[in-house]
Amino acid sequence: MNHIRVWGTEEVPLTECDNRILAQDLSASHDVPPFNRSPYDGFAINSKDTADASETQPVKLHVLETIGAGHVAANKVKSGTAIRIMTGAQIPDGADAVIMLELVKEMDESGKSFIEIKRTVKSNDNISFQGEDTKEGTKLAEAGTRITPGLIAVLATFGHHTVSVFKKPVVGILSTGTELLDVNEPLQPGKIRNSNAYMVAAQAKAMGAAVNLYQHREDDLDSLYENITECLKESDILITTGGVSVGDYDYLPAIYEKLGAEVLFNKIAMRPGSVTTVAVHKGKWLFGLSGNPSACFVGCELFVRPVVLSSMKVKKPHCKAVKAVLGADFPKPNPFTRFVRAVLTEEFDGNVVTPAGLDKSGSVSSLLAANSLIVLPGGTRGWEKGSEVGVLSWNGEGSEWPWDSPLFFKSSATKTAVKQQ
Amino acid sequence: MNHIRVWGTEEVPLTECDNRILAQDLSASHDVPPFNRSPYDGFAINSKDTADASETQPVKLHVLETIGAGHVAANKVKSGTAIRIMTGAQIPDGADAVIMLELVKEMDESGKSFIEIKRTVKSNDNISFQGEDTKEGTKLAEAGTRITPGLIAVLATFGHHTVSVFKKPVVGILSTGTELLDVNEPLQPGKIRNSNAYMVAAQAKAMGAAVNLYQHREDDLDSLYENITECLKESDILITTGGVSVGDYDYLPAIYEKLGAEVLFNKIAMRPGSVTTVAVHKGKWLFGLSGNPSACFVGCELFVRPVVLSSMKVKKPHCKAVKAVLGADFPKPNPFTRFVRAVLTEEFDGNVVTPAGLDKSGSVSSLLAANSLIVLPGGTRGWEKGSEVGVLSWNGEGSEWPWDSPLFFKSSATKTAVKQQ
Structure with a gap:
């Protein structure tokens, strides 16, 4: 591992960066959401207008306009007025709360729109505040991170139509x-x-x-x-x-x-x-x-x-080490540590691992079903069904090395010796 | 799922079938190995010649030729003769065993090569027999199998330079x-x-x-x-x-x-x-x-x-259901079943799962680290750190449905009702 080198970086389109390795640290270039917005369909109001509202004394507000997501209100919300607002739209100036559509009564009078509110609304009710998801400057991901669909969403959010990734070796x-x-x-x-x-x-x-x-x-x-x-x-x-x-x-x-x-x-x-x-x-x-x-x-x-x-700065570059229960006897002892092609089954209650076919180095068929390697430290004994064994898997996230369990090593002394190299 | 249809199949080159879904059943079109072969570098002999061999009475055999892997012997092994044979080469006619290189003494006499053997060798010793890995006609994989590197090795072995795969929807x-x-x-x-x-x-x-x-x-x-x-x-x-x-x-x-x-x-x-x-x-x-x-x-x-x-006949098409220990309190109750974006960590001793960031449906940042969903059945209670919870993961092999654990369902009655639909 002392000889590892990075082969370089390149820019790829966002639509082609799936599964590549991020070569740059990523920070939020703006707040998310970038403005106060409504999480519901409803009416943006000034909460003070509802201070005395009740079942018997509803408050009536004049609806100035309707804004859908992506539109900005032409008006301010002043006392006695409201703006009909859809999910995702920016909270208009003067409004400090949103009341949900289904909690008001809508009415038309002389060509003007009004709502009646029969309850008090608190300031800040139903507002998704600017930056409540992510604040500008927050560190989001660092170089060496594998690019997942979730990371792609974040890259898109912050306007990265191209992405710096490590070159594929x-x-x-x-x-x-x-x-x-x-x-x-x-x-x-x-x-x-x-x-x-x-x-x-x-x-x-x-x-x-x-x-x-x-x-x-x-x-x-x-x-x-x-x-x-x-x-x-x-x-x-x-x-x-x-x-x-x-x-x-x-x-x-x-x-x-x-x-x-x-x-x-x-x-x-x-x-x-x-x-x-x-x-x-x-x-x-x-x-x-x-x-x-x-x-x-x-x-x-x-x-x-x-x-x-x-070489792409992935932090867990080795096969993933997990523990599993051996699903079959493996009686053949061997002085050398063996890596037995195996089928690791993630049962709901834990991992079970079973040797995959013929355990000979020339075997092709054992590779067909294998998704892992059972690691059997060298020694004089065989292994029985039900034993706990260390297993290496090449699917999903990897592990650091040395693998953090004595199951992979002959004895703790051996493990220490390996660590010190 | 009653509306599922297959969109068709196509032939792709072996070099481009990675991760595609096999559209044909696959059987062995010949034995593997296709002939008896040597698993070691050594000498192909007739074992009867060594019946009386010992430390004090070595047997001397005339070495007729040397064959490397890929070559076929020009000679037969008759009594008193041997053929030097390399790993992977076909066992010559007349030979019924191989003795490893390091167990014989090689010598030249009058321009001819000889070996001395000081032990008895049994018939069939050190021969990889035709078909011992896979017999002709063995079913190897069926349509709906995801093509892994191991399956690609098997496809290559049986001469599939193109592969029938399901069309990508x-x-x-x-x-x-x-x-x-x-x-x-x-x-x-x-x-x-x-x-x-x-x-x-x-x-x-x-x-x-x-x-x-x-x-x-x-x-x-x-x-x-x-x-x-x-x-x-x-x-x-x-x-x-x-x-x-x-x-x-x-x-x-x-x-x-x-x-x-x-x-x-x-x-x-x-x-x-x-x-x-x-x-x-x-x-x-x-x-x-x-x-x-x-x-x-x-x-x-x-x-x-x-x-x-x-639509590509994958047999476990749903997210993978696993069990994990909740790594953080999740006190907020909800009448509806929640799917909480989460980080599932496969610790060596088992799975731990922790909510990933802000649990709001508009949240982008929670997707960044999430590799799974914690499933919290609806109800009136929150969940404590250390509780066992059901988790769905989209990495690796999937699961069938309904997920085989009451952890995913409100109660066993609900689970039964869902199953009967």
């Missing part, structure tokens, strides 16, 4: 592997279709990145080096899938070395995704994810997500 | 009100900028609709009737904001009547949003939402959302 995606076919090719012996690139592209887009999806490449050191050099020119973050292990054709480690990239880590004590490599090079990021679909998916959510989101 | 949005300025206009006395249209547009887009955002219109019966008739031609669903109450310039009820639209309801015992009107006309929908921003927002989430999502 450009994520290049290059799958490697001689076994890969394109999605529109028929199956061939020994080959499988490239699914990782499309999946990672969708993950990166969901995080808020722009995506360059490159044609997949065969495992060839020289041509891969050329490809990666070219792709890196067009990308802020380059994700490769495959080629990161120790096999004869796993060329990524050699390519990182040839590039002179600074490898931050290239082995992680986790399953799946242990061969994930992350490097930085001239201010850009290189993520070497596993070619196994599930390992690739997990690596992207755990390591790419915080880089994409932090 | 076209939502037209027309704000009415003489008080409205456009977002790029300076404030004028008695006027406010149009924020509802931009907000509702963002809400509809987030639900998965396409949006036609129309220029706001003044309160004028004849021209509004013309506008609405024109907008309705281009829209499946037309949302108007404002003009639904009983004031002198609230023309929507008259316009619905003139259109001959079937008004489904036009008053709701709720706050805010009591004046919401919903009508159907020639297979299209008309939503007359309040001009008050918060009432407008709530009406859109409660009433427009299920129509948009159900």
Whole structure:
């Protein structure tokens, strides 16, 4: 996270800023409402005129005019007069209260309009006061806030027809592997279709990145080096899938070395995704994810997500940590911390989480239903249905790191050690 | 919900189907993996050759060739031979097991390659079997499923370079009100900028609709009737904001009547949003939402959302119902059920919900932080900090209706009555 940088900002039209990340602090440039207004359909009056009004002694006021929302009264309200006023219209000068339409009796006399009021009205009754919602100068949102429909309403209110947002990091995606076919090719012996690139592209887009999806490449050191050099020119973050292990054709480690990239880590004590490599090079990021679909998916959510989101100053850039009750036995122990693709169900009374299909790193089908990862700290024991477990979710707002629960860590000692790094 | 209709389906490229709703059932068109393959870098062998192998009596096998992923062996594995095989490569004929690279000793003799194995290997060891992830014909997803990155991986695996998705309902949005300025206009006395249209547009887009955002219109019966008739031609669903109450310039009820639209309801015992009107006309929908921003927002989430999502066969089209602990007192009682804009925080140990700012229907600022609605059934009592309350959230997966908890209803009798409608 020490290598995080902001890629820049840009102005986009208000109608296209949905889900982007605000790059400016936002303050109220005027009061809301900007003037005293009527919250009801009724009559703007001077409350003193009603001081002696009662059932038996109604007060009669001359109605000078009617104003709808958006119109301003031509007259002032003087003693003995009223102005018919609709919801949202500005309170006329001289009026200090509004009485609702259904509480008066309207009448015409000699072509003039009058109302009768049979109760006293207090000063300030039924007025929405200037600034009662928001005072001018109030801080409303800060840079790093995701733009929601509610924030769009506020931006519109204050006249922002364009909005300053952080540039989307450009994520290049290059799958490697001689076994890969394109999605529109028929199956061939020994080959499988490239699914990782499309999946990672969708993950990166969901995080808020722009995506360059490159044609997949065969495992060839020289041509891969050329490809990666070219792709890196067009990308802020380059994700490769495959080629990161120790096999004869796993060329990524050699390519990182040839590039002179600074490898931050290239082995992680986790399953799946242990061969994930992350490097930085001239201010850009290189993520070497596993070619196994599930390992690739997990690596992207755990390591790419915080880089994409932090580069737009999002304050909770990591997967969301929640607690859930394990909905199925998970007897297989593992010395390494596991991230099990899972279905997290927000039941009305709490969260339940169940492993999603086959827990193998090569599994595609487990990704279909998965909306979360069960985190099972490494150790010698399995886990029983009903246990409380930590779960990471990539939907909705994220979390800060380290995740604030020992459920995610082997022991509190381990957690402390991680925190101190 | 009896008036729901599907607006059609369309084929979109795999790279553009993110977050769309699948319009076809999806089955596995082949086994995954499509062939037996190696999950590790190692040697494909005939396990019988290792029956007597031990530390003291290693077995020596002639290595015929090396195959990387995507390549098919030119040779068969016969007794006494092995094929060096990389992760993902197809198991050669004659081999029934793989031994990992690090468990053998490799050696060259007279230009030929050999390995020594010092342990017995069982048949089927280290083979990812054809179909072990997914068998051909397995049902994977059905129409109405939202397309996630994981589903995109599955679509790619099975060669779907285009995907059949439900057409986005076209939502037209027309704000009415003489008080409205456009977002790029300076404030004028008695006027406010149009924020509802931009907000509702963002809400509809987030639900998965396409949006036609129309220029706001003044309160004028004849021209509004013309506008609405024109907008309705281009829209499946037309949302108007404002003009639904009983004031002198609230023309929507008259316009619905003139259109001959079937008004489904036009008053709701709720706050805010009591004046919401919903009508159907020639297979299209008309939503007359309040001009008050918060009432407008709530009406859109409660009433427009299920129509948009159900028209794409989404199975949980309503706001998500969850339980939360009230994080602040809410002493004001109300005879009507209230939907209070709120901030729902998924704490690690459970949900906490707090009212977001000013609880008035005209409030814009309360929408800024709100990510949910606290539902407070009507009655004579207020609510204390620490109470359990029902909360509706528009993020993530939705719920079915009626919401499955008495927290949302006045009493179980009321709930039953609602269910029977």
